[in-house]
Amino acid sequence: MRHAITLTLLSLCAFGGKAFAAGPMPAAAGDSFSAGAGLAYVPEYAGADKSRVIPLPFIERTFANGVFLSTMRGIGYQTQLGDFNLSGALSYDGGREDHKENYFSGSDALKGMGKIQGTAQAVLSVGYNIGTVGLSLSTKQNLSHREYGYTFALGASTALYTTASDQIGLSVSAEYGDKKHNQTYFGVTTTQSAASGYRAYTAKAGFNNLTAGLNWNHVINSSWSVYSAAGVTRLTSDAADSPLTKRKTTPMLMTGLIYKF
Template sequence: MRYAITLTLVSLCAFSGKSFAEEAKPAAGGDSFTAGVGLAYVPEYAGADKSRVLPLPFLEKTYANGFFLSTQRGIGYATEVDGFKLSGALGYNGGRKDHKENYFSGSDALKGMGNIEGAAQAVLSVGYQVGTVGLSLTTKQNLGHREYGSTYTLGLEAPLYTSATDQIGFGASAEYGDRKHMQTYFGVTARQSAASGYKAYTAKAGFENVTAGVNWSHVIDSNWAVRSVLGVSRLTGDAADSPLTKRKTTPMVMTALVYRF
């Protein structure tokens, strides 16, 4: 569905309303800078029957006024109004290659489907806390390639265990894709069918996937923290029925070491 690294960050980090940068100590109202590196086990594309382990380096600069620069979240602004957490950012979707360029990119299972080009995205999110449960709604709107469509993701997070050094939580999300998005990533046109051998298929708007997982954050000291996630993603609706989908249910694993100062 998406460039592998983008898919990893979106799917696995969606289990928590916090970014990598928030796993270490709070910034005490000031600016902060976070650096880290992780490893993730993810499919070559949504619905692929092959997976791979990818490195996930990331950087994030957060300012006290709410602005942030992040390889994870893009360039944006976050604030809180009457209990609602609001954020808007300019991000980037790396697209999808129809052949395996190297170990990190593309899949030969998509030969003949054509490339999905990378595009800038507007990422808008609103969150609200109900007791200990966090709820969120995020939309991603393509700016460079409007024909690729948009997605809307409902998220939920809840703590399971908390101590001075460890936090374990549960997260779940459901992603809805509009008609253009679903056709781009899961549909097969007559021309693509002739080139790839897949049968022609029209994907309609609907819920694309549901994802659930458990995340564990361990604080080593005032600067260092480790974050791990174990989850599973299940394609639904027309995404699950697409001829491109070889495996509907996919396990995903990630671990990352974070340093904040």
């Protein structure tokens, strides 16, 4: 879930003009290599009432044949088939701690809930443009710990303002979790209830959040760019009603400096 929250934030921002989670990236025009670092302000977990600032290291290598290696998107392949952009990647979700390990990980509000283990994931995406609006459908399927379930995400993005040095865009998305996923992250079993003090709660399948945000890409020169995003996520349905949810609406911010070699 730590990785999922970070990717939700990055879905608001376009690195190198290529949206991370708003849809699969277009087929690469050639080899490229980018590296950088930034900071993000995100909740301790989905539904937490506390947020923190975390570092965002970024390295991405793309090849003309469509293969990419990325600290954010994982290892994968992207291509264009007619009007559709397709992407598949092997990624990793860091799970969730039930206590505050350090400033950057965990939350004491989850004591007694037990640890959600990290898991490898297959991330599959398809995108399609209608005029200036980009539409996307993606899914995250756990390769290990399949008992944690899976998610689907619908997204849309569009450019609001574009010049040679600045690009501003709007992105919106909605995530659907199956029963296993929503129960894992928002449910409370009787055993967890006894250990944590939260009331027992069963979360059903359904849309669990809506996210909207603005992104701004400022090009300094041919090598350096600054990428920023500001957004808000609203938990919905059973996720919003979960006893673990202390804050249904949370802001997210990020900024980063990227160098393209």
